[in-house]
Amino acid sequence: MAYVDGFLLPVPKAKLAAYRSLARKAGKIWRQYGALDYVECVADDVQPGKLTSFPKSVKLKPDEVVVFSWITYRSRAHRDKVNKQVMADPLIANMDVKTMPFDVKRMIWGGFKPIVEMRD
DSSP states (O other): OOEEEEEEEEEEGGGHHHHHHHHHHHHHHHHHTTOSEEEEEEOSSOOOOSSOOHHHHTTOOTTEEEEEEEEEESSHHHHHHHHHHHHHSHHHHTOOGGGOSSOGGGOEEEEEOOSOOOOO
């Protein structure tokens, strides 16, 4: 089974185009080093919950949208190898978190082992 890195983050609506541009560049790098898929999605039908929700989890502000993304790999070992190469790539290694088009302090991420996979 594959391995998945998942991400959840708030992006200011005014910076969504800049985020999309950055994501396209990052996606090309991840794919160049072997990631199977790289997907970025902006919230379309995500409501704030009473106890918890996507908006609450990233402390969403009124002028922001939630972005949910994932990267898939062949395995955890493959993911570790790809990410090591990605982090050494000059574009990623030289990024300044202060100039990112989102608040990196409110980004949530982690690695996941699928327990069910159903595809055509």
